[in-house]
Amino acid sequence: MYQQLINKEQKLAVIGLGYVGLPIALEFAKKIKVIGFDINADRVALMQQKIDPSKELESSAFDGCDIEFTNDLEVLKQATFFIVAVPTPVDEHNVPDLKPVIRASETIGKVIKKGDYVVYESTVYPGCTEEDCVPVIEKLSGLKMVTDYKIGYSPERINPGDKEHTITTITKVVSGCCDESLDVIAKVYELVVKAGVHRASSIKVAEAAKIIENTQRDLNIALMNELSIIFDRMNINTFEVLEAAGTKWNFLRFQPGLVGGHCIGVDPYYLTYKSKELGYDSQVILAGRNINDGMAGYVAKKVLQHIIQHTANVKDARVLIMGATFKENVSDIRNSKVADVVKELQSFSLNVDITDPHANSDELKHEYGFSLTPTLQNQYDAVIVTVPHADYKNLDDTYFASITKDNALIFDLKGTYRNSIKNRTYRSL
Incomplete structure (x- = not known):
């Protein structure tokens, strides 16, 4: 399998070409033949024109890549090594929504052949790959894991907006259903991951490793948020406290803030869901x-x-919210907690304007029911800087004074303008 991929006698396919799948597909396409598969025909058409629908990659990222973008199952059948990189969200009750990964498994079940490999990268709870996905593949294909085809799991480590920590520079955890599959999967990923791979002892271990990465971050940020609430009652600035505490060599440098996105605010629910299923709350x-x-x-x-x-x-009263994406310097609005801030403010009958240099107004309207404000006012009663985009970094006291009333509040959640706002009431988390 490995040598045939290297010789371009066989093809690797990536199923799901979003923030995770497309960078992976393009990296592999610099070395071997790749099929980029996505069910969204409009997205496929954009990628065929060297346009990243997620707006993360420049057109130059497509240069020199041996890749065919498609939504055609007949084309997908040409692959022998499949990587699944579809989203794994939660529903409105914070219950894991496995529909995307199950549908991807159904797709694989329709195209897989004897001797093929399947590797899941989607974030799931421990056991999901073997207990939920494999039965779907086997029901449709009639094949059996290990004897007829091989399964593996290699958790994605893509960080949207991060140009330093990329797929090539972060150690990749890999796992397989047997020793042979682990060896092949590790070698395939070593083609593109310069930082090397870590071979997990089992698929469940690899799944668990991924889920606790973001659970750990979530808990650390939760501690910072709780400290912020406590310190507010003490009338001391949380960021000044963290700055002082950070002088100790082993202090972990987390900060308070809104926790959204498709990872940190979602992944812990996959672990707690499985935990409850096993009898532990x-x-x-x-x-x-x-x-x-x-x-x-x-x-x-x-x-x-x-x-x-x-x-x-x-x-x-009128409030301006600056920043609608889930984090700075990206266009990704998935699970943005800014939407919750807007909803809460509007529930108090406040007039809310929203601005963001990266977010798409139509996408916000479709997803959350509000649009970006085309023209800002100059008499705001409060401004909330929710996302510290680089575009906002050079704004100063004069700017905020120009768009607000004399008694306005500047609520700078991440402390970007600490010690620089003098003419308005200032606070941070």
């Missing part, structure tokens, strides 16, 4: 989730309190 993990999910309401409440104290008629 998570305590620490869900406590952290509750704190982080409650921060949007906390921010909105603080803004409302300020407005009530300084505005005669709350219903006439």
Whole structure:
């Protein structure tokens, strides 16, 4: 398998060409023949024109790549090594939504042949690959894992907006259903991952490793958010406390903030779901989730309190939110907690304007029911800087004074303008 891929006698396919799948497909396409498969025909058409629908990659990233983009199952049948990189979200009740990964498994079941390999990169709970995905493949294909085809799991480590830590520079965890599959899968990934691979002892171990990466970050940020709430009552600035504590060599440098996106705010629920299924109700993990999910309401409440104290008629008050994506310098709005801030403010009958240099207004309208504001006002009662985009870094006290009332609040969640806002009331988390 490995040598045939190297010799371009066989093809590797990536199923799901979003933030994770497309960079992986293009990296492999610099070395071997690749089929990029996505069910969305419009996205496929853009990629055929060297356009990344996610707006993460420049057109030059497609140069020199031996890749065919398609949504045709007949083309997908030409592959012998399949990588699944579809999203794994949660529903409105924070229950894992496996529909995308199950549908991808159904697709594989229709095209897989004896001797083929399948590697999942989608984030799932431990056991999902073998317990949920394999039965789907085998029902449709009639093939049996290990004897007829090989299965593996290699968790994605793509960080949207990060140009330093990329697929080639981050150690890749790999696993397989047997020793032979582990060896082949490791060698295939070593083609593109310069940092090397870590061979996990089992598929479940690799799945668990991925799920705790983001669970750990979620809990650390939850601690920072809870500290922020406590320090606010003490009238001390959280970022100043963290700056002082950070002088100790082993202090972990996390910060408070909104926790959204498709990883940190989602992955812990996959682990707690499986835990509950096995008879254990998570305590620490869900406590952290509750704190982080409650921060949007906390921010909105603080803004409302300020407005009530300084505005005669709350219903006439206007708030500007700067930043709508889930993190800085990306266009990704998936699971953006800024949407929760907007919803909370509007529930108080406040008028809310939203601006963001990276977000797409139509996508926001479709996903959350609000659009970007084309023209900003100059009499805002409060400005909330939710996402510290680079475009905002050079804004100063004069700018914020020019768009706000004299008694306005500048709520700078990430402390970007700490010590520089003098003419308006300032606070951070």
